[in-house]
Amino acid sequence: MGESETPGKLALVAWSDDLDKAWPVLILATTGVAAGMDVSIFFTFWGLRLLQRNDKRMTGKNWMQKMLSIFNRGGADNLKLHKLNFAGMGPWMMHKLAKEHGVASPQELLELAREAGVRLVPCQMTMDLMGISREDMIDGIEQPAGAMSAILEMQEAKATLFI
Amino acid sequence: MGESETPGKLALVAWSDDLDKAWPVLILATTGVAAGMDVSIFFTFWGLRLLQRNDKRMTGKNWMQKMLSIFNRGGADNLKLHKLNFAGMGPWMMHKLAKEHGVASPQELLELAREAGVRLVPCQMTMDLMGISREDMIDGIEQPAGAMSAILEMQEAKATLFI
Amino acid sequence: MGESETPGKLALVAWSDDLDKAWPVLILATTGVAAGMDVSIFFTFWGLRLLQRNDKRMTGKNWMQKMLSIFNRGGADNLKLHKLNFAGMGPWMMHKLAKEHGVASPQELLELAREAGVRLVPCQMTMDLMGISREDMIDGIEQPAGAMSAILEMQEAKATLFI
Numbered sequence: 001m002g003e004s005e006t007p008g009k010l011a012l013v014a015w016s017d018d019l020d021k022a023w024p025v026l027i028l029a030t031t032g033v034a035a036g037m038d039v040s041i042f043f044t045f046w047g048l049r050l051l052q053r054n055d056k057r058m059t060g061k062n063w064m065q066k067m068l069s070i071f072n073r074g075g076a077d078n079l080k081l082h083k084l085n086f087a088g089m090g091p092w093m094m095h096k097l098a099k100e101h102g103v104a105s106p107q108e109l110l111e112l113a114r115e116a117g118v119r120l121v122p123c124q125m126t127m128d129l130m131g132i133s134r135e136d137m138i139d140g141i142e143q144p145a146g147a148m149s150a151i152l153e154m155q156e157a158k159a160t161l162f163i
Numbered sequence: 164m165g166e167s168e169t170p171g172k173l174a175l176v177a178w179s180d181d182l183d184k185a186w187p188v189l190i191l192a193t194t195g196v197a198a199g200m201d202v203s204i205f206f207t208f209w210g211l212r213l214l215q216r217n218d219k220r221m222t223g224k225n226w227m228q229k230m231l232s233i234f235n236r237g238g239a240d241n242l243k244l245h246k247l248n249f250a251g252m253g254p255w256m257m258h259k260l261a262k263e264h265g266v267a268s269p270q271e272l273l274e275l276a277r278e279a280g281v282r283l284v285p286c287q288m289t290m291d292l293m294g295i296s297r298e299d300m301i302d303g304i305e306q307p308a309g310a311m312s313a314i315l316e317m318q319e320a321k322a323t324l325f326i
Numbered sequence: 327m328g329e330s331e332t333p334g335k336l337a338l339v340a341w342s343d344d345l346d347k348a349w350p351v352l353i354l355a356t357t358g359v360a361a362g363m364d365v366s367i368f369f370t371f372w373g374l375r376l377l378q379r380n381d382k383r384m385t386g387k388n389w390m391q392k393m394l395s396i397f398n399r400g401g402a403d404n405l406k407l408h409k410l411n412f413a414g415m416g417p418w419m420m421h422k423l424a425k426e427h428g429v430a431s432p433q434e435l436l437e438l439a440r441e442a443g444v445r446l447v448p449c450q451m452t453m454d455l456m457g458i459s460r461e462d463m464i465d466g467i468e469q470p471a472g473a474m475s476a477i478l479e480m481q482e483a484k485a486t487l488f489i
Contacts, residue, residue, distance in 0.1 A: 031473040147194040154322035159480035310357040317485035
């Protein structure tokens, strides 16, 4: 383990809801846990959509927030590619290739992370900004928290990644 | 504080000039200072535009640099969204939602960061590449520095984030 | 060097194959080595394309993988800009500005990194997913590795950046 004796903490910030970013976040989180680390993911801005329930189509309390949710659908099953999206064909191909090569889907990885004890922390400010309430999100996640909570995680972490 | 006794250093690299990336950079920076950390932000590539004065419309010494500045306007008040930009309507909505929920604007956060002692470091190479001079940027920032300076910050930092 | 006695390790994750992201990855890597650090780059997802040989036009074992390689050409000489790409004019301008200001190209920096002892590690899962084989990639790189290998690097690193 080099300079230290314990595997230590891994602090991830999930800022994006792109399919190709959700993968590294969730693969690093689950691998970190497998390596004995204490892993937390702070879901902020677009990243908060990863914690949204797949069956929640529209979220938000006013028309602007509702509009955001329409153009930017949440849920780990509904992610788009950062590029080469090709009106949905890109993600379809990626999922198909992933399946053929035994790579778990973001939805499967998210469930695995939760079961393995990765702390999934929704950003309170993003919830307010986008009008996403606790009921819009999946079960088994932590209490909503703010930037100060994220900073404290980073201070104790062996490694911090903003993805 | 866990393994250490002091809050330590936080080294941020601001690579992007997207509105949705400027927010996490500046919120983490100001929160880090509030937690007692010594915070620096290295503004590089597109991120350098965050330090540009809002009233500087065009920058650059040759036509290519001027063209870059036209298509990629600088200044913390003029940022676009990474996605859902909708020809300017996305940022307008985001600013409106932020105001309603008490989230400070990037411009306000940048001023707060400067006052609170966050070291704002412009990347010299980017200044050269894009033809941005010291006069194009806001007051109260550090001397331009290079990648070696950023590396030395990272070596001493508790956490390093590339945003 | 602050809290420690040796420059330590720098763990970079290269996720993107954008020209404007390849630059910071490779500039930080080579600067890190110059500062005495032990530097590794884990090339994953789109980032794996940076290790692709410039003369390999098409890669992949099935039609989907081949299609990906056509729309997303690999090789350090063939990178596009994250934004302002302007159908290829943006990268041309950036390369021209870089040359005028003495900034090395990604191809030159990649070769320098390899010579200077930066460990270039291709992500095995991405190779499988995209159908990129060892022969599609440049010489002098490390054995393909997985996420666990990346996590172990991060545990020992002074700084970890996801770019």
